[in-house]
Amino acid sequence: MSSEQKSSSHGKLIAVVVAAAVVIALALLSAFVWPGWAMNKGGNGEQKQQVAASKPAPTAPSIKAKDLPQDASPLLKAMPDSVLNFARTEAAPSANWTSATPLEEYTLTYSTGDLPKDVTLVVAQWSGSDSAKAQYDSLSGALKGTDLASGDVKVSGNATGKYVVKVTDTKSKAATAVWQNDTVVFQATGPKDSIQRFYSKFPL
CATH class of the missing domain: 3.40.1000.20 (TM1622-like)
Structure with a gap:
């Protein structure tokens, strides 16, 4: 193989590697930055709803009881x-x-x-x-x-x-x-x- 052919093949290989790296970088960017499909935002929302739903009801009043009249039976x-x-x-x-x-x-x-x-x-x-x-x-x-x-x-x-x-x-x-x-x-x-x-x- 001539030196020119070797140089051409080497250049093509570098181009393929660079292109693959760009594709991977774009995929990662899409998954975790925008729109963030890999971060499962919907799942986090469901978990928050489940936590809220499982929160126990309060057992003490947040308002003051009205006093009874002094002559209450x-x-x-x-x-x-x-x-x-x-x-x-x-x-x-x-x-x-x-x-x-x-x-x-x-x-x-x-x-x-x-x-x-x-x-x-x-x-x-x-x-x-x-x-x-x-x-x-x-x-x-x-x-x-x-x-x-x-x-x-x-x-x-x-x-x-x-x-x-x-x-x-x-x-x-x-x-x-x-x-x-x-x-x-x-x-x-x-x-x-x-x-x-x-x-x-x-x-x-």
């Missing part, structure tokens, strides 16, 4: 200031169940500060457990919707009443929980997620 005073991150924001006498002649009745609002998630609680007390049971039976019997939970209310291992929780509006995802504890009856209404968290941690 023992029943009203027994209502907790907060349940998980729901703080009591309203408490007033009410007359929803007047026909059942309770000794006293109140309507309370528990809120996280996000109004659409508020829970409205009606509570009333009777002189005997039979009267309270009659009111529970009336409320639970009239409750329409899909069952979420039901069973006995137990205090120190003893059954003191019953409870039922239903989705009352599938479109708006509203739910209602009704329960009796001896002489007292409760009815909590609000969004399904709020009700499921609220009633299960309510101390009475």
